[in-house]
Amino acid sequence: MKIAVIKYNSGNVQSVLYALERLGAHPILTDDPNEIKSADRVIFPGQGEASTAMGYLKARGLDQVIRDIKQPFLGVCLGLQLLCEHSEENDTECLGIFPVKVKKFIPENSQEFKVPHVGWNELENLKANPLLKDLPENPFVYYVHSYYAELSEATIATTHYIHDFTAILNRDNYWAIQAHPEKSSEVGEKLLSNFLSI
Structure with missing residues (x-):
C-alpha cells in the first residue's frame, strides 16, 4: 500500500512517519502532486500557522490536488x-x-483553562464510523491546539475543553482528527490502523 504524507511547511511530520512505520507501513513524505494522486492513502498532518500553510499549498497547486x-x-x-x-x-x-469554521479558544476562566489546550482529553459522542471501530471505552487522546472546529453534521466525535468542540470529522472519503494520534498511545495507534484499513 502506497501512503503519501503531504509535505508542507509545518512541524510534527516526522512523528507521524514514525507512527506509521510502527504499524508496518512505508509512508513517503512528498509535495509532488503525482505522488499524492497515485497513493492508496493520503495523510495531511502538521502543526503551524494556517495562512502560511495555505500559502505553501496554493503556491504548489496542492490545494486543488x-x-x-x-x-x-x-x-x-x-x-x-x-x-x-x-x-x-x-x-x-x-x-x-x-x-465548518475554525475558531480560537476564548477561556472563560484563565486560571482554570489555558490556551493552547495541551494534554490528554477524552473522545466523546462517538458515532458509528470505520475510523472509530473497536476503540477502547472512554478513549483519551493528546491535544496541542489553540483553535478548534465548530460542531457540525460532519462531526463524528467531540471533546470538551472550555466547551464541546469537534474532535473528529468525516465527509465522504475525508477524515480529520484534531488530536495527535501519533502521540496518543494505543488509542492513536488504533485510529491510524483503522484509517489504513478503510
Whole structure:
C-alpha cells in the first residue's frame, strides 16, 4: 500500500512517519502532486500557522490536488483545520472540504483553562464510523491546539475543553482528527490502523 504524507511547511511530520512505520507501513513524505494522486492513502498532518500553510499549498497547486482526492484522506491537527472553510487564525480561507469554521479558544476562566489546550482529553459522542471501530471505552487522546472546529453534521466525535468542540470529522472519503494520534498511545495507534484499513 502506497501512503503519501503531504509535505508542507509545518512541524510534527516526522512523528507521524514514525507512527506509521510502527504499524508496518512505508509512508513517503512528498509535495509532488503525482505522488499524492497515485497513493492508496493520503495523510495531511502538521502543526503551524494556517495562512502560511495555505500559502505553501496554493503556491504548489496542492490545494486543488487535495480537493480532488478520491482515495481515503486523513487530516491531523492543523490538517483538520485547513480542511475546513475558514480559520480565525489570521483570517484564513481554507480548503472548504468541510463547511465548518475554525475558531480560537476564548477561556472563560484563565486560571482554570489555558490556551493552547495541551494534554490528554477524552473522545466523546462517538458515532458509528470505520475510523472509530473497536476503540477502547472512554478513549483519551493528546491535544496541542489553540483553535478548534465548530460542531457540525460532519462531526463524528467531540471533546470538551472550555466547551464541546469537534474532535473528529468525516465527509465522504475525508477524515480529520484534531488530536495527535501519533502521540496518543494505543488509542492513536488504533485510529491510524483503522484509517489504513478503510
